[in-house]
Amino acid sequence: MDIRDTLRAIQRNWLVVVVASLVGVICGAGASMLVAPTYTADTELFVAIQGSGSITELQQGNVFSQARVQSYVETVTTPVVLKPAIDSLGLTSSPTQLASKIKVSTNPNTVLVKISVSDTSPVQSAAIAQAVADSLVKVVDELEKPRTGGTSPVKLSIVRPAEAPSAPSAPNTKVNIIAGLAIGLLVGAGLAVLRQSLDSRLRSENDLKLVTDSPVLGGITFDQGAVKQPLLTEVQSQSPRSEAFRQIRTNLHFATASVTSKSVLVTSSVPGEGKTTTATNLALTLASTGQSVCLIDADLRRPMVGDYLGLDRHAGLTTAILGRSELDDLLQPWGQDSLYVLTSGQIPPNPSELLGSDTMHQILLQLENDFDVVVIDAPPMLPVTDAAVLSQYVGGVLLVVGTHVIRKQQLIKTLASLNMVSAKVLGVVLNQLPHKGPDAYASGYYSYAAPDRTRAKQGRKAQVKLNLDGDLSGSNDYPGWTQGQKDDTSEITESHEAFERLDHRKPSVFPGQPDREFRAR
Numbered sequence: 001m002d003i004r005d006t007l008r009a010i011q012r013n014w015l016v017v018v019v020a021s022l023v024g025v026i027c028g029a030g031a032s033m034l035v036a037p038t039y040t041a042d043t044e045l046f047v048a049i050q051g052s053g054s055i056t057e058l059q060q061g062n063v064f065s066q067a068r069v070q071s072y073v074e075t076v077t078t079p080v081v082l083k084p085a086i087d088s089l090g091l092t093s094s095p096t097q098l099a100s101k102i103k104v105s106t107n108p109n110t111v112l113v114k115i116s117v118s119d120t121s122p123v124q125s126a127a128i129a130q131a132v133a134d135s136l137v138k139v140v141d142e143l144e145k146p147r148t149g150g151t152s153p154v155k156l157s158i159v160r161p162a163e164a165p166s167a168p169s170a171p172n173t174k175v176n177i178i179a180g181l182a183i184g185l186l187v188g189a190g191l192a193v194l195r196q197s198l199d200s201r202l203r204s205e206n207d208l209k210l211v212t213d214s215p216v217l218g219g220i221t222f223d224q225g226a227v228k229q230p231l232l233t234e235v236q237s238q239s240p241r242s243e244a245f246r247q248i249r250t251n252l253h254f255a256t257a258s259v260t261s262k263s264v265l266v267t268s269s270v271p272g273e274g275k276t277t278t279a280t281n282l283a284l285t286l287a288s289t290g291q292s293v294c295l296i297d298a299d300l301r302r303p304m305v306g307d308y309l310g311l312d313r314h315a316g317l318t319t320a321i322l323g324r325s326e327l328d329d330l331l332q333p334w335g336q337d338s339l340y341v342l343t344s345g346q347i348p349p350n351p352s353e354l355l356g357s358d359t360m361h362q363i364l365l366q367l368e369n370d371f372d373v374v375v376i377d378a379p380p381m382l383p384v385t386d387a388a389v390l391s392q393y394v395g396g397v398l399l400v401v402g403t404h405v406i407r408k409q410q411l412i413k414t415l416a417s418l419n420m421v422s423a424k425v426l427g428v429v430l431n432q433l434p435h436k437g438p439d440a441y442a443s444g445y446y447s448y449a450a451p452d453r454t455r456a457k458q459g460r461k462a463q464v465k466l467n468l469d470g471d472l473s474g475s476n477d478y479p480g481w482t483q484g485q486k487d488d489t490s491e492i493t494e495s496h497e498a499f500e501r502l503d504h505r506k507p508s509v510f511p512g513q514p515d516r517e518f519r520a521r
Contacts, residue, residue, distance in 0.1 A: 009196035010189055012203070017188035024184020028176040037168035039122035041129040044160040045136065047072065047111040050153055065111045068154060072113055072140060076104040076132065081139050085131035101125075102132065112159070122164040129162035200407045205430060208401065211411050217255060217398070217427035218248035220278070221435050230277045230308055232284050233335070245285040248429055252282075252398070255426040261395025263364055263374040264426065265298075267387040269414040270380050273402030274431040276304045279377040282398075287337035291372040294331065296342045298390060299379045300351035303344035309334050316345030321359050327366060340371070351379075356389040364393050381414040388421050396426035403432050 010017055047065045075081055082095040082102075091098065103116040115133055119125035137156045144152035202208060205216055223241055232242050252264070266279035276299065283295040296317060297305035306313030311332050320327045320342070331340040348354055367374045376394060378387035391397050397418060401411065418425055 005196075006189075006193055008206070010192045013192035013195050016191050016195065017185065020188030020191060021181055021184035024180035024182070024187070025177055026180070027184075028178070028180025029173065031180075032171040032173040032176045035171045036120055038118050038120060038170040039125045039165045039167075040116055040118045040169040041122070041126035041162045041165055042114060042116050042160070043129045043133045043158060043162040045113045045115070045133055046157045046159045047113065048155050048157065050151065050155050065154070066109065069106050069111055069113060072136065072156070073104045073106050075139065075143075076113075076115060076136055077102055081132065081135045084135040084138070085128065088131050088135075089127055091128075098128070101128070113156075117162075118169065122166070126162040126164040133158050133162070200409060201404055202401060202406050202408050202411060203403050204433075207408065208411075208428060208430065211408050212415055212428070214399070214415075214425050215251070215255065215427045217251040217429055218244055219430040219433045220244045220274070222432045226277065230280070232281045241281075242285075245281050248282060249285045249289070252426065256396060259395040259424070259426075262368040262372065263376060263394040265376045265378050265387065265391055265394040265397045266400060267378040267391075267397060268380050268400040268402065269382050269406050269410045270402075271302075271383070273380075273400050273405050275380070275400040276308065276377050278398075278400045278429055278431060279375055280305055280308055283339060283373075283375040284335070284337075286373050286375070287335070287339035290338070292338040292340075292370075294340050294342060294367050294371040294374045296367070296374065296376045297344040298355060298376050298386070300344055300347055300354065300386065301379055301384065303347070305341065305377055306343040309341060311341055311343055313343035314346060316343035317363075318345035318348050318354060320345070320363055321354050321357065323359070327363060342367075352384065352386050352389055355386050360390070361393045381417055382410060388417050388423070391418060391423035392421055396424045398426050398429060400429050400431055403430055403434075405432065 047069050049065055077099040079095040082098050085091075086093065086095065086098060101118050103118075105114050105116070106112060113136075115129055115136075117125045117129040117132065119128065137158070140154060140156050141152045144154040146152075202211070205219070208216065221240055221244070225235070226241065229235060232245060235241060256264070264282075266275055266282065268275040280295065283293050287293040295305065297303045297313070298317060299305075300318065303313055305311075306316075311334065315325060316330055319325050320330055327342075330345075331342055333339070334341050354360060364374065364376075374394075376390065378390050381387050387397075399414070399418075415425070
């Protein structure tokens with residue numbers, strides 16, 4: 001994993017990082033509360049050479065003092081110094097135990113000795129520091145006294161007596177909290193990277209590129225409303241979902257430029273990835289360009305196209321394969337565009353055999369001859385072999401990949417199965433992508449948003465539809481549209497008059513297809 005993968009893993013698992021950081025902060029604060037406070041008292045001593053003399057003698061004495069200071073620092077924690085201090089205070093601890101509470105230091109090029117004593121009692125720490133300093137003065141005086149008699153040439157003086165501290169020196173709550181936060185962040189980041197490494201689900205286009213080189217024809221963001229309104233005709237024409245299918249339609253046009261067959265098989269690896277809604281909405285989007293489109297429900301195990309479009313599925317594909325009815329009699333028109341649907345028909349006991357039969361191949365050839373595009377909704381690849389069998393008769397396969405649903409190993413098996421039957425994979429459609437975050441397919445959507453006009457009395461929006469014949473009427477064709485009020489007609493009529501001055505015809509998106517009248521909905 002490089003730095004970008006690590007950052008993406010942390011962003012995906014941000015909750016783990018936050019929880020680990022909070023735990024670190026709580027542990028740091030808890031440790032500060034559970035640990036008994038410690039007080040530190042300090043005292044300082046000055047080392048001087050007794051006697052007077054010339055400047056040269058004073059300089060030599062200063063050098064001598066600095067050389068002896070380090071020896072005095074080491075002498076502080078010896079029993080010869082600590083035993084008198086213990087006896088004077090009546091302590092029960094041993095010199096070794098007392099030495100663990102004492103810290104002695106000195107600054108370079110100085111003759112100052114600093115003694116710091118830590119204890120749970122502020123008064124006790126000050127008393128010990130003062131007793132140790134007094135004992136050091138006496139011990140040094142005895143050690144430095146000449147054997148021939150006389151006074152010691154070195155004199156230690158207490159320049160800063162020990163005082164009882166007013167605040168504890170430990171624990172440092174602020175430092176502990178910061179340390180807990182830093183440790184929590186590191187642990188959380190490590191857990192995020194570990195979780196990312198062990199996660200086998202396919203979550204983004206970057207994960208897809210690690211599995212296959214097939215082009216991504218488009219990405220469809222997750223829409224909670226698609227559960228109740230799966231068709232594009234039930235949402236606004238400028239919605240992100242509608243624009244996503246327009247992008248898929250355009251990319252599919254270039255992907256099939258070198259393909260002679262007009263049929264496209266839409267399948268997925270496992271159930272729940274959205275192949276049926278993708279096939280249905282793709283057929284609707286293709287038909288909106290003026291092409292004649294035939295949508296076939298070839299999922300003979302769990303057919304859903306008829307339920308989505310509200311069509312009868314008791315007579316359909318299986319009826320045509322068995323020769324019980326003419327194919328033209330089984331095609332059901334849907335909507336105002338040139339879209340015809342061949343539902344599944346009765347569910348047979350042997351779907352794979354029917355879909356792989358010569359009769360099925362002849363049906364596809366006939367439909368390709370009668371329609372500009374044939375879209376086939378096939379079963380998932382991994383549970384059954386129906387899609388693999390049927391992929392041999394079509395011009396290409398459009399693979400729907402449901403992010404956060406499929407695992408990378410499953411997609412690898414699907415691609416291997418398609419490669420085994422020499423199926424041509426036109427591209428991949430990423431479905432159920434998040435709107436934002438590290439796995440988002442796009443950062444935003446560019447469209448024109450009409451201003452909302454709310455009536456204060458009635459408290460609802462007035463929404464109207466423009467027809468080419470110039471009539472102004474409330475649209476009841478699609479859910480979510482309501483009848484406009486009569487006093488709103490003046491502004492809408494002006495917009496309609498401007499619209500009529502535009503050319504009512506636009507070229508087809510696909511080359512070789514006839515132009516059609518532009519109809520505003």
